[in-house]
Amino acid sequence: MSFPANPQITTRKQPQQARSNDLVNAILQAAIQVLQTEGAQRFTTTRVAERAGVSVGSLYQYFPNKAAILFRLQTDEWQQTSDMLSAILQNTQHQPMVRLRQMIVAFIQSECEEASMRQALDDAAPLYRDAPEVADARAQTKALYQQFMLELMPDVEAKQREIASELMMNTIKTVGKSFSDESHGAAKILAFSNAMADMLCAYVEKLNT
Amino acid sequence: MSFPANPQITTRKQPQQARSNDLVNAILQAAIQVLQTEGAQRFTTTRVAERAGVSVGSLYQYFPNKAAILFRLQTDEWQQTSDMLSAILQNTQHQPMVRLRQMIVAFIQSECEEASMRQALDDAAPLYRDAPEVADARAQTKALYQQFMLELMPDVEAKQREIASELMMNTIKTVGKSFSDESHGAAKILAFSNAMADMLCAYVEKLNT
DNA sequence: ATAGAATACGAATAATTATTCGTATTTAAA
């Protein structure tokens, strides 16, 4: 294991008045900019406060520590992605296999668009990775996938379906990340997405036989 | 992008006498221990030197900076993995598909065994990631895969085969990493390896049709 | 208008870190 678990990552005073609400938003926007322009290594509370045009002291009134800011950014991003995936996977107007393809294309596309932000957040992950809130988010995504897999391969034995679910979820997420580490043209992105969809579809068809 | 590219990561004086050779080895061993027991965040040159029972000054005579030590560890690990994969993939006594399965099982197994070391090295990756030597190593692995893919699907159009090669290589590497982030029993490891092999084989068969 | 709560400030603190360099010791060749 790495280093002592983080003490707190969420709690501290909530903004009540309008000005403090603005301040928190300014900090989050500044945090994104610092992360993208300076990288995870140079992401410091002082720099974020400076960029936001506020005092470090003010920052610490709403975030208990540096990791909390990063965790908040990551959480917001996870929420966006999760919403997008839900919308596609639960749209019963299309056949399951079609939805799978749509989802893969949309996910890879999205990863490529936010590549620099994502990489910086990944670099900073050791700072918040061990927080229990992270496990919660993962569990939620896992549940979403498993429900969809039930629809995708209803007749496959439960045990095998769960492994397949883990494998496919893992593949989409990590291969998408890795692919987006290098920048690609739109055509390459589409070709790669389709290849991944082909691969997963071939696997599902095989399991359904 | 992240932060200024690393100045040097390899060059500095080579050990000539026996004692300096021992010293370098002691440093590398100590570096592994520090990385595993303290994590990437607490990996410092002073700690490594202390653990090795040598002076920091001595350390800096053979490594130009902290990143160089980490890069050396990563390089050594890459070399081991690369040797293992070569041995399996180039063993023409087995059919290509069989070799693919063997390779996947062996790779996942190996990733799970060295999980803590690998994760710590990944956490430290931002420190050496941008070095040109890293690109060289990646290119070498890519070539190995592409040669094998030629054998695995000789009749597939070159363009498509290259994408498939990238996808499969990426899948094995990143999904293996991600899977090994959590610890699993031997049965689970085998089941997951087989699932991955099933998936990749299904894809190859589909392409070969 | 005014008191108390909320908010904002930012210099100061305490800790950690990577790396250097002047000096001492050891080795190998003459």
Next chain:
DNA sequence: TTTAAATACGAATAATTATTCGTATTCTAT
């Protein structure tokens, strides 16, 4: 044995950092 190169040492340096806390300002409710 002498000498120069190689090696080893580790205190000192210079820089960076996360976080606090005493004080000043602004808001809100009465």
